[in-house]
Amino acid sequence: MEVEVPKVFMKPLLVPNKTLMGPGPSNATRRVLDAMSNPLLGECHQENLQIMDEIKEGIKYLFQTQNPATMCISGSGHAGMEAAMCNLLEDGDVVLMGVTGLWGNRAGDIAQRYGADVHYVRARCGYALSFEDIREAFQTYNPKVFFIAQGDSSTGVLQSFISDIGDLCRRFNCLLVVDIVASLGSAEFLMDEWKVDVAYTGSQKVLCGPAGITPISFNQRALNKIKARQSKVKSYYFDITLLGQFWGCFGTSRIYHHTVSSTLLYGLREAIAIVCQQGLKNMIRRHIECSYRLQKGIENMGMEMFVPEPNHRMSSINVIKIPNGVDWRKVSQYAMNKYFLEIAGGLGPTVDQVFRIGLLGENATEEKVDLVLTILREAIQNTSGITLNERSKI
Numbered sequence: 294m295e296v297e298v299p300k301v302f303m304k305p306l307l308v309p310n311k312t313l314m315g316p317g318p319s320n321a322t323r324r325v326l327d328a329m330s331n332p333l334l335g336e337c338h339q340e341n342l343q344i345m346d347e348i349k350e351g352i353k354y355l356f357q358t359q360n361p362a363t364m365c366i367s368g369s370g371h372a373g374m375e376a377a378m379c380n381l382l383e384d385g386d387v388v389l390m391g392v393t394g395l396w397g398n399r400a401g402d403i404a405q406r407y408g409a410d411v412h413y414v415r416a417r418c419g420y421a422l423s424f425e426d427i428r429e430a431f432q433t434y435n436p437k438v439f440f441i442a443q444g445d446s447s448t449g450v451l452q453s454f455i456s457d458i459g460d461l462c463r464r465f466n467c468l469l470v471v472d473i474v475a476s477l478g479s480a481e482f483l484m485d486e487w488k489v490d491v492a493y494t495g496s497q498k499v500l501c502g503p504a505g506i507t508p509i510s511f512n513q514r515a516l517n518k519i520k521a522r523q524s525k526v527k528s529y530y531f532d533i534t535l536l537g538q539f540w541g542c543f544g545t546s547r548i549y550h551h552t553v554s555s556t557l558l559y560g561l562r563e564a565i566a567i568v569c570q571q572g573l574k575n576m577i578r579r580h581i582e583c584s585y586r587l588q589k590g591i592e593n594m595g596m597e598m599f600v601p602e603p604n605h606r607m608s609s610i611n612v613i614k615i616p617n618g619v620d621w622r623k624v625s626q627y628a629m630n631k632y633f634l635e636i637a638g639g640l641g642p643t644v645d646q647v648f649r650i651g652l653l654g655e656n657a658t659e660e661k662v663d664l665v666l667t668i669l670r671e672a673i674q675n676t677s678g679i680t681l682n683e684r685s686k687i
C-alpha cells in the first residue's frame with residue numbers, strides 16, 4: 294500500500310470541555326450527550342419511527358403549531374433555510390427578503406440559486422425593520438414569498454410584530470417564512486396564531502442539542518403552493534413531499550427517503566424533553582432575565598449594546614459594541630486560552646465591530662452571566678490596558 298496509516302490515529306480522540314458562549318453551538322447538556330450514546334437503530338425500525346413521531350409532537354409544541362407537515366431536515370440550520378426556499382420557489386418567483394443583519398442576505402443567495410427573482414428590504418444595521426418599510430416593499434415587489442429572521446444572530450436584532458407581517462402576507466397572497474434558528478426558546482413564537490407558513494429552527498442553539506438535525510414545519514398554504522408547482526423541487530434530499538412521507542406526516546405509508554441519523558434523533562429528543570419538562574414559557578423568561586442581567590453588567594462597565602432599542606434585542610445572542618482601543622481577537626483568545634470560554638466576534642455586517650455572547654439553553658443562568666462578565670472584563674483590561682468601571686452590584 295502506498296498511502297501509509299496516518300500516525301495520528303494511534304492516539305485517542307481528545308476533546309476539551311469548553312464553555313460555549315458564542316452564537317452557537319451551545320453546550321449540550323449531559324442528558325443529551327448520554328442519550329446520543331445509545332445503540333444505533335435502522336431508520337425504518339419501529340422504535341426509530343416512534344422516536345421520530347415523538348420528536349414531531351415536540352416540535353409542534355415548541356413552534357406552537359398543529360401542522361401535520363412538521364419534521365426534521367438532516368442537516369444544520371442552513372439546510373432548513375435551503376429546504377424552505379427550494380420547496381416554495383420556482384424559476385422567476387418573486388421573493389422578498391427582510392434583512393436585519395446577515396441572514397436575509399443568506400436566504401437571498403440561496404433563493405437565487407433556485408432561480409427566484411430576489412429583492413430585499415433592508416433595515417439600518419442594528420435596527421429592526423419597521424412595518425412601513427415592509428409594507429412599502431410589498432407594494433413595490435408584490436412578492437410570493439417573504440423571509441425574515443426572528444432573531445438575526447449577526448446583529449442581535451429581534452424582529453417584532455411578526456403577526457402583523459403574517460396578516461400582511463395573507464393580504465398579498467404571499468407566503469411567510471420565518472427563521473427561528475437562534476431565537477426559538479428565548480423569545481415568544483406562535484407559528485399558527487401569527488400565520489407563519491414555514492418556520493425552521495436550529496437544534497444546537499437554544500435547544501442545546503446536536504447540530505445536524507433541523508426542525509421545520511410547513512402549513513397547508515405552503516403545501517398548496519408546493520402541490521401547485523409546475524416543476525419538480527430542484528433538490529431530492531430536501532423535497533418536503535418525499536421527506537414528509539418518510540416522517541409520516543401525510544397519513545400515507547412510510548417510505549424510506551434517506552438514512553436519518555438515529556444518534557441525532559436521540560440527542561434532539563432529549564433536548565426537546567428538557568424544554569418540555571421546564572416549560573417553554575419558563576425557558577423564555579429565564580433567557581430574558583439572564584440577558585437583562587448581562588446587559589446591565591455591560592452597561593455598568595461602561596460598554597454599550599449594539600442594538601439601541603432594548604425591545605429589539607435578542608435575549609439568546611447578546612451583541613456588544615467593542616470599545617475603542619480594544620482588539621476583539623485578543624479578548625476572545627484570552628478568554629479561550631485562560632478559561633476555555635468562547636466569546637465571539639462579529640459576523641457579516643458586524644465583523645470587527647462587536648462581541649457576541651450567547652446565553653443559550655443551559656448557559657442562560659445567572660452564574661454563567663456573571664462568569665462571562667468577569668472574564669470579559671479581565672480579558673479587555675489585560676489585552677488593551679483600558680480600565681473599565683468597577684462592576685457595581687446588579
Ligand SMILES: *Cc1c(COP(=O)(O)O)cnc(C)c1O
Nearest residue numbers: 369370371396442444446474475
Ligand atoms: C446559526 C444560524 C443559522 C444557520 O445555522 P447552521 O446550523 O449554522 O447552519 C441560520 N439562521 C440563524 C438566525 C442563525 O443564527
